[in-house]
Amino acid sequence: MVQTQTIPYYHATGREEEVFTHAFRNKIPFLLKGPTGTGKSRFIEYMAHQLDQRIITISCHEETSATDLIGRFIIKGAETVWLDGPLTTAVKEGAIIYLDEVAEARPDxxxxxxxxxxxxxxxFIDKLGETVKAHDNFMLVASFNPGYQRGFKELKPSTRQRFIAVSFEYPEPRVETEILVNETQVNAEIAKKLVNIGNKIRNLTELGLTETVSTRLLVDAAKLIHSGLPKRLSVHTAVVEPLTDDLQTLEALKDICDLMI
Structure with a gap:
């Protein structure tokens, strides 16, 4: 019996679905820009489902190399055989390859x-001396966080201009509340309070946080609350603690959250 795949939940905040669909049809690479936890990965999962395409996701980091993506020779028994990497597989089979945080990867x-x-x-697969033409349904998608990368690892203009790009930001409060309710089944009143906490912390620029409260963190807190964990403890562990290790900042954030929840 074939199981029906669940449609990934995604709440559009603009015309990103329309842009992505046209990019796919026109075989144009797609770049998602925005902070952590704003729904970039969920959007790609949703669009792959909408377009009935397979998606291969690579979470890039400082050790991710071209060999990891293209493929390598491996020893199998007494033979040396070639093993396609995820990028080569996507090119040949016509899948969407999603390079999450591409700026983190090695330059190659x-x-x-x-x-x-x-x-x-x-x-071009240099180890085989072969060039593989991309399948008609192949699509290259990448994401990166401009705020986090600024001054550290940037995408060169020559690379950026090979993509069309869409910026992702945190949703407006009404939409973010709907997302929490749909994702976790927590009641709307609690969801609204969590969103208010998120926006309050996002506006506290004087705290100097490297990252701020993502929608993902609010979803985690809502899940904990819905499953029965006390509200304050849920917010402390899912929202506050992941943001910083500085004791004074932790105490300040906990006080703010306790008042608001």
């Missing part, structure tokens, strides 16, 4: 995808 990754992001739409 950017070099490897260049020929897939222009009119050529091909991947």
């Amino acid at each position: 990754v950017i070099v490897a995808i260049h020929s897939l992001t222009d009119h050529r739409r091909e991947l």
Whole structure:
């Protein structure tokens, strides 16, 4: 018996669905820009489902190399065999490849995808001496967090201009409340309080937080509350503690949350 795949929940905040669909049809690479936890990955999962396409997600980090994406030779018994990497698989089979936080990857990754992001739409596998033309349904999608990367790891303008781009921000309070209710089944009153806490902390720029409260953290807090964990403890562990290790900042945030919840 074939199980029906659950549609990933996503609440559009603009015309990003329309833009993505046209990018897919026109075989244009797609770049998502925005802070952590604003729904970038969920959006890609949702659009892959809407377009009935397979999605292969790679969470990039400082050790992610072109070899990891393209493939490598491995020893199998007494033989040396070639094993396609996730990028090569997506190119051949016509899947959506999603490079999450692409700016974190090693520079050779950017070099490897260049020929897939222009009119050529091909991947050169230097270890095999082969060039693979991309399947018609292949699509390259990448994301990065401009605020976090600024001054550390940036995408070069020459790379950015190979994509069309959409910016993701935290949803407006009404939409974010709806997201919490739909994701966790927590009641609307609690969801609204959590969203108010999130927006309060986001506006406290004087705390100097590297990252602020993401919708993801609010969803986690709502899940804990809905499952029966006390509200204050849920907010402390799901929202406050992940943000900082500084004791004074922790106490200040906990006091604010206790008053608001």
